[in-house]
Amino acid sequence: MKSNPTPPRWVHWLLRQLHPENTLEEVAGDLDELYAHWHTRAGKTQATLRYVLNVVSVLPPFVRRRKQAKQQYEHYSPLHPAMIRNYLKIAWRNLTKNKIYSFINISGLATGMAVTIMIGLWVYDELSFDRQTKHYDRIAQLWQFVTFDVEKTSYNSLPIPLAQELRSKYPDFDLVSLASFDRTAVLASGENRFTKTGNYVESDFLPMMSVKMLVGTYRGLTDVNSILLSASTAKTLFGTADPLNKLIKLDNKVNVRVTGIYEDFPQNSSFKATLFLAPWRLLMAINENAKGQQDQWDSNGFPIYVQLKNGVSADQASARIKDIRMKRENPPPYKPEFFLHPMAKWHLYSDFKNGVNTGGLIQFVWLFGIIGVFVLLLACINFMNLSTARSEKRAKEVGIRKAVGSLRGQLISQFFAESLLVTGLAFVLALVLVQLSLPLFNTIADKHVQILWFSPIFWLIGLGFTLLTGLIAASYPALYLSSFQPIKVLKGTIRMGRLAAIPRKVLVVFQFAVSITLIIGTIIVLRQIEFAKDRPVGYSRNRLIEVRINTPELVGRYNPLRTDLLNTGAVANMSESDKSLTADYGGTTDISWPGKTPDMHPLIISNLVTHDFGKTIDWQLTAGRDFSRAYTTDSSAMILNESALKLMGLTRPLGTLIKQSGREYRVIGIVKDIINGNPFEAIQPSFFVIDYRNVNIITLKLAPQVATSQALEKVAEVFKQYNPAAPFEYTFVDDEYGKKFGKETRIGNLAMIFAAFAIFISCLGIFGLASFIAEQRTKEIGVRKVLGASVMNLWGLLSRDFIVLVLISIGIATPIAWYLLNNWLQHYTYRTTIAWWVFALTGAGTLLLTLLTVSFQSVRAALTDPVKSLRSE
């Protein structure tokens, strides 16, 4: 019999590769037999063709798979409830067995999650600002760019007639309302008197800002002498009584009727401090200054809010209204350009520089957002590092489990279950931590943030993240370790090479680089704040208080009030001025001096003060003299600050005549710059002139020999006599001055907290790693000790690796931190330098901390009796 013809080998190969294994033998045999049959019947070509066709017919997806014969023991699926219970039980036992390790893992991860949740909530709060307004995307505020010198400055105060112009001639707007900015007013109902901030608005304001009326309607502002109260104001003023139609005396000047109650604006609204709403016409009736500006196109004093028609964008409307003023007669030299600032940008994008929006709070949203992500990343890195490090120890466990019949799927599930249990516990702990620390966080950040217990998005993100971290961290042990062959693991031939540790080292370096950057950042932010706080203010803030002239009773009674106050012995000096020492508004461009060129229109701050102002605040004259009652000519005398002198470029300033608003003043003195505005910025040029009529603020210097509380009591008595209609309210100038650092201090404090967490988490991480490595090298240490190594030697041996890693981190973090902070400091005109010692100190501190953390483990390992560690061999 001749040898059987054989089918083409490649087809046969294909069959072997793809056909199900358990039927391969009989099918291959059958097909061979068929091939031989076809070969004899129809020839080689036909046989080959048929063979190919029939092989294809038994390849997937055509072939039906033969089910495995039933096995003696039924296998549970790895996800059988009984198995899941078992995984969790084993996971729990593992956690409780290694208490320190579990503690590090869970607390580290929980801290990271908690920090991130808090930052997330903060970011959410910032982003949700003003969004409760119904027509959020159609509301805008009018702003203008003006050009005093070269640069464009931006203002949100506008001329009153502009509102009418927009209403009558521009069809882009649905609603237009003038407003007054929040003003303080004394609201009195019988004996109840409270100072509250509120706004004078036109009726369009109510529907525009979706004011929610609890009592009354939007028509409540029609009558001049009416007022709407926020629910909280109504409660403080009237308690449980029905406030509707009650009379309130406003600033002891005018009686107004309560025509409605509205729900307080939420905390994350631009109008959160608007506690009452009064008709615009009321302001016109009671405020001479505002009334005088009614038809003035060049007096810029009030905000204007608009609601755009559907389909009109803020940019389009801005383009149309830009040149309203310049097209009218007598355009002012500062060339106003009007534009709309949409509500969506009020809170986060409020800064303008030279006519361009430069962001604002949004930078901090980004900054903290990024920090949050990093902190979380640090915590996750810890978790992963520790899990992978631990898991190498568990190779033996895998071997034994496999030897007694564990399936790979079960081992994978086991590792995942352990990891998910840890992340799940961490998430719960994180929520508890957040709930506990939110009050503190809210104080520091000046917020009212809450956990979004009922937001599905919050839970989705939180749980999704927990799941993801758990799965990623467990993927190495689950997928890699479970693939080990039991015989090799149990024989001990599997060795994790040096390479296995490299990803771990990279992650440690990353962790420390981030932590060090944060620490350096914090130190420099705090130094910048200190630097500005140490800046000479030009007067003495000590024991200086300010009282607002809030009712007509205090006007025009300067001398008797002063005498009575001085007579109490509690007051060292008293003066009045047009604005607070900590405010820097009220500039003028209507000023000229010898040598002024026609193209100069600088804004100079005007200060109206009484004779005693200088002595009260203790300013420092650098030339000339202070105002004095001895010279009657001082009614037209002027004192300049150094910045003004510099701006004007006067070589012999004393005696120079300066023209301001049509009057001539003679310069009698120069004072050192006084910081009224932003302590981080250049000081504005200012002048001081005598004025007893247009004053709003009483400044008192408390006598140094009387205790502050006693002095305040005596002062309060005097004010009660003069001004019985208003509560005595005062502010300490140094408190107010301190508030100027509020934003920076908040950032500094938050950054400090985040940096502390970052370094804490990183140290937890190396603590865990060090303990793991010390454990792994127990035998080596034993052998070394037997051969004569000293404790110092061993300590160095175990610590060296970590020190090298931290040194690398310092090398990476230093330039990054320098670059970032240098950029940040550029925002400030008055700024500190980045000192090298900050980097050195941070580096040294981190090294020390690392050494301490690692030493705890390495010294313990080095002190172990070698007899114990070597006994098992």
Place this chain on the structure above:
Amino acid sequence: MRRTYLGEFEEVVLLMVAILDGEGYGVTVSQALEEHTGRVVTFGTVHNTLIRLEEKGFVNSELGGATAERGGRRKRLFRVTALGSRALQEIQQLRQELWQLVPPHSLQLGGV
């Protein structure tokens, strides 16, 4: 219709296994099918049908001894089970009964 449904092709293959009486495996079933019904089908069809019949319990199988002509590969030999033979008999009986009910004239040639 109370027990597992037996398709037309399945029925034919099952009959072939019965005809071959213990000698039925992939090759012989295919060849018998071609010889007795003239149908030429791919080997995969036969293979799949045999597996399906076994899953339904109409046939059982075991691997036979190795023979030299197939490169030493064993055959999987199929045999009809009691369930299979009962299914075949029931089908036949049902057909018979149905034939009885057909009126003689309705199937006359040309009646179509």
